[in-house]
Amino acid sequence: MKLITAIIKPFKLDDVRQAISDVGVQGVTVTEVRGFGRQRGHTEIYRGAEYVVEFVPKTKIEIAVDNALVDQVIEAIFKSAQTGKVGDGKIFVFDLAQVVRIRTGERDSSAI
Amino acid sequence: MKLITAIIKPFKLDDVRQAISDVGVQGVTVTEVRGFGRQRGHTEIYRGAEYVVEFVPKTKIEIAVDNALVDQVIEAIFKSAQTGKVGDGKIFVFDLAQVVRIRTGERDSSAI
Amino acid sequence: MKLITAIIKPFKLDDVRQAISDVGVQGVTVTEVRGFGRQRGHTEIYRGAEYVVEFVPKTKIEIAVDNALVDQVIEAIFKSAQTGKVGDGKIFVFDLAQVVRIRTGERDSSAI
């Protein structure tokens, strides 16, 4: 199994969730994060004092999937999250050693 | 070493922390997250406009442990976080390539 | 490729970002987290009721890097985040199976 993590633009979340559920993903965990990268932040001025807010608000989604599904899910995220503008974000894939569903105690594939 | 990540119901955090410290875990990192899965969210209505809040507030805990401890910790989380109702969450286990304690520079096992 | 995750003291974020960009890292994803560990939290009292706030606010940074860079980046974080006081935090390193840049579809090294 793999854990697919993607950093996307917040307003794309709904589209991405739609896209991945279309390929059969049922669960996702979402975190609000601050991103630093090529895309620049903005500047705020308070009584003449400039504060450069360097980060850009981003949304991080984490999806545990069976190996079988990995490529489709990546594809789905890639398609639905893309705007073509700088700041679209990244997809990271990790190996999952184990998964447990707390409610039932099911393990691995059946736990996802 | 492994990193054990669990998505649990927020009000279970205290119980889980108790349980894992009983098996000897000293440190945990906790993040507030939004969960999408089988458990449904709720609906809010503002002047006739319905907003379906699909996510459920969840708490994510991350614990780095020695391989020796992995099973006990999983067990501890599993027992303490379970309510038997849908939405209890998941446990994910990752391999940890390296660990460093910033204060001392200690590495790996001794850094946890 | 590896994903380097570090839990640091919030006020150290700027220093750390500076240090890692000096060794050539362009992007970082940052999350506000709550840390439990050796460093204790504080106590609040409201009308005689004591509430022990056990956690300490921490900042989690995630950096995807090529294997070549891993050691320099760890070193950079280690140096810039250290105060020598308890609570300085940890660095965790994971293997990255895949990386995709959403904007361009580039993969792996070239996607970072």
Add this chain to the structure above:
Amino acid sequence: MSTLFRLAFLAVLALSVPTAWADDAAAPTAPVLLGVDKISAGDTAWMLTSTALVLMMSIPGLALFYGGMVRKKNVLATLMQTFAITCMVTLLWWLIGYSLAFTPGSPFLGGTSRAFFNGMTFMHDPANKMSVSHLALTIPETVYAMFQMTFAIITPALIAGAFADRMKFSAMLVFMAAWSLLVYAPIAHMVWEPTGWLSKAGVLDYAGGTVVHINAGIAGLASCLVLGKRLGYGREQMAPHNLTLTLIGASLLWVGWFGFNAGSAGAADGRAGMAMLATQMATAAAALAWMCSEWVSRGKPSVLGIASGAVAGLVAITPASGFVGPTAGVIIGIVAGIVCFIAATSLKHALGYDDSLDAFGVHCVGGIVGALLTGVFASKEISGSDGSVLIQLQGVAVTLVYGFAASFVILKIIDKTIGLRVAEEQEREGLDISLHGESIE
């Protein structure tokens, strides 16, 4: 005897019997200089207080009421609109607005004699006289002008609810300036100044159901039609980000409205008292009526619902307050609560315009309900004047037609010239950062 008479007269004035002028020569028909001894300290005290209360309705009242309903990324921009309008209209009122509205002139517009508050002297005038408005004979004209200024401020501020989250700040200022002079001043003159034709026609509008609420509400409709919907309207989450602010705002509106309605008596007398009581009854009744309608039809009573109902009741009782008793107030409130609930929850979605914060659904609709019911419930015993639904209807119709047309034209002109709407990225990023370079944590 003449001494006696003058003394009696002094004493009587001191008590500010509203009919004082009957005992005397003909009442003035324009601002006049009167001896300072004719000013009632009691009436002045209440009108100074009322002025403070009505300003508080706009800032922070209305600003918070609206600010809590928008998304977090637009809250500062929303507060900014109300605050900037407050400042700008203050200057316009001094420049010419007051004069156009409250000095005698044509049936449609007043004169320019009070431009720059010209001629508004007070007691150090040599002859120890001070200027007084013919519309409020027992208080200084400065106080009357200030009191009316606060009405001129809140009216355009109300409009902003309709186009929240998408109008340029610069365009908003231009629109409001034009609207204040081209729409508010004339309507106020027509309805309230004795030479105004609707006033002559006998239209009853005690504190501004027509001049303020119908007028603002219809302008709101025009602006949301011209501007179009918010980006992602109907698809994205646009839930109010913090109803705590909205409830503070609704509460301050309620409290401040006592200055609005009871202050419209121009004196601290029995009519002010009755106006306050009717206002309280209608507001409570409307709030519960909206809450219950919602509870029954949607399953839960909401904070936004009860607050919206309270405002609907305040709006509806505004034209009636000085003319009706508490029981009529209750009835007006119940009707307004239910009708505005339907307007804001069903009608809007049926017709599909994006009146973001329901400036039209609450203020225009509630104002119409109030204006017409004033015709039904106003009665000689209570206020000395009888009402007529037909005449009220005339006032409503004129305001709707003129207000919509004029607002629409002004907006179109601005759109064609400097443009009304922010860029798509600005709207998505949020107006706080994109227009004002600020944000809240």
Add this chain to the structure above:
Amino acid sequence: MSTLFRLAFLAVLALSVPTAWADDAAAPTAPVLLGVDKISAGDTAWMLTSTALVLMMSIPGLALFYGGMVRKKNVLATLMQTFAITCMVTLLWWLIGYSLAFTPGSPFLGGTSRAFFNGMTFMHDPANKMSVSHLALTIPETVYAMFQMTFAIITPALIAGAFADRMKFSAMLVFMAAWSLLVYAPIAHMVWEPTGWLSKAGVLDYAGGTVVHINAGIAGLASCLVLGKRLGYGREQMAPHNLTLTLIGASLLWVGWFGFNAGSAGAADGRAGMAMLATQMATAAAALAWMCSEWVSRGKPSVLGIASGAVAGLVAITPASGFVGPTAGVIIGIVAGIVCFIAATSLKHALGYDDSLDAFGVHCVGGIVGALLTGVFASKEISGSDGSVLIQLQGVAVTLVYGFAASFVILKIIDKTIGLRVAEEQEREGLDISLHGESIE
């Protein structure tokens, strides 16, 4: 001469000398029609203002004071309680409450003559007379009824602090409606209406230490006993989610309380001034007393502490305000600050009931302190009436016993019928979402 006399009389009334009636026939013992010329514009101006101030105490004042102290998931539900009570009690007061409390009747309850504010005319009454309450002869009865309405509103709203976070909204409404008519109205009549037996007995309660605060506080104790503790009480974090709101609330309570206490003079005179001064002194003294007690005993002075102390001082000076001078005010404040600190921080945890926001610990305890010290410090030179601790004790005892018993019974009946408490999942999810379908970001 008779002309002269009438003139003198006019002038004197205009100055609202409180003893005016002495010069005249016997003072009225029930609401009467008086000539409009007997109304004082100055007194009316102050009472209109006071009414606005006291309403502001409830919304947004008390709503925020309480709202900031609960957990984030319950803030809207807490605001909703105060706002809904404000609306409902307004209607009940009109329906019958005012009549039961402030018209002559039995020693225990007033009459029904003023149901629906029946007979509250104002100046357009043919004979140019208007109705005036026998309890406030220089202002319109409409204003007096409105002023007293704001007291009837805030009292039940105070109770809600005791059972925060766990009562059904529907049950809350039923309880408050019953309580307002079955507990508040009778107690108000007994203590304040001249035919009331406690009033006859000589109990001194200037602005409601007994009628409002002891009464609300003891009902609060009854309700938290009947309802039981919050889920997870003592184990889970229940820290106030935003003391900024609480401090805004405490501040608006303080400011509004000037209307509460100085307004209880029923006039803009020296007694109102002295009441305001004593109120200010007691509030400041109590706030610092609580803050210092906390600083010494817990190591840190807290925002919640100083705000709670201020409210404790306001509560304790309420019955005394019109009877004592500034120095007595300081003493009353210090005692109240320390005693309420102990009640809210130690006593409560010792006895183990969950009075969530200390409605009992601050309002009932503070009210008792004030009522008794009024007996100690009231003196003829200052207010014309001497105090007696024994008679005060009688008023306190009656209110405690009747108030607790009646509240307890009402709550039990509701519990057995529709049920008082929300379901466990609702309480855990938070009342904002579960009861009102809303939440704050």
Add this chain to the structure above:
Amino acid sequence: MSTLFRLAFLAVLALSVPTAWADDAAAPTAPVLLGVDKISAGDTAWMLTSTALVLMMSIPGLALFYGGMVRKKNVLATLMQTFAITCMVTLLWWLIGYSLAFTPGSPFLGGTSRAFFNGMTFMHDPANKMSVSHLALTIPETVYAMFQMTFAIITPALIAGAFADRMKFSAMLVFMAAWSLLVYAPIAHMVWEPTGWLSKAGVLDYAGGTVVHINAGIAGLASCLVLGKRLGYGREQMAPHNLTLTLIGASLLWVGWFGFNAGSAGAADGRAGMAMLATQMATAAAALAWMCSEWVSRGKPSVLGIASGAVAGLVAITPASGFVGPTAGVIIGIVAGIVCFIAATSLKHALGYDDSLDAFGVHCVGGIVGALLTGVFASKEISGSDGSVLIQLQGVAVTLVYGFAASFVILKIIDKTIGLRVAEEQEREGLDISLHGESIE
């Protein structure tokens, strides 16, 4: 005839003609006992209201204005400062402050006859007389003392803006207590009490441009110089955490300022009306002037900017309000808006002191602008007194020199003894948790 005369006199007083004393014997030069019939209910109503309004300026007004500008970790500590100062100064004012400021004495300080508000009786005094201040002859002295107390409260509270985020709470209390008695009381006496030398010299300060704003602003400069900069100043983010609070605060300051300026008339008369009008004009003009300066020079109009401009205008019109008309108000506002914008945005960064919330840049600078322009615009026709820039300059200079020197010395003494500044870790963790053991979600 004598009867007639007395009657006429009664009636005239009832109307509170400000020149009443002219008709009579010489005006009193110290607090006196007068018959209750000389009290004007109308004037008293307005002054009671004004007192409530000015208290509202401090809590919650100023508390929120400042609280919104600091970082989230310091918001409660900032609110706490204002609230605690309010309580402490109340007690000091009763103790001796009022007496030192407002009873006759040396040219530099008043007497001690009113310590503990000693001798402030009201109407139940046997002879049915009550004490009245020689500075306000138609209202009870209790009301005058309360009104002035609210000024004594807000002045030190303003200083706190300069040293936000880094002073010990205990040291802050000691400093404010000393400052209130050693700096505020003398300056108030010199400028406002007829025996004060600056008052004799003819310095015009209607509502406190010099006594309140220059005085607080220069003390602020002294404190930020003695304390040094905030940790990480210039490097770390120190953006205001929630400008919603700041805008609520600015709005309540604006509304409350009507009590501050129009209340300084001591009566509900034409001068109060004119003062209110001038205040409104200056505030609006300054807000727009600041906003436009910012828009032009920085590219965006900001919420913090327009709010700061409004406060700058309120500050600048304070000394002028009772002496100038609306048009002069507009000019004063524009100048103040631009000058304070420069002071707060450029001057500060040029000179490099850390006046965290611009207590000096807005209040001292704005106060100086107002004091001098009062000399320019005050004119006999309007207020009966002409102004002189030179004499104004004298008042400004004295306040700057004495205020800075005295504040500096007091601060140094405290620093050497108990220490002024919190520990580095406390400052980093935030004052809410480290000083008060509380935090907001």
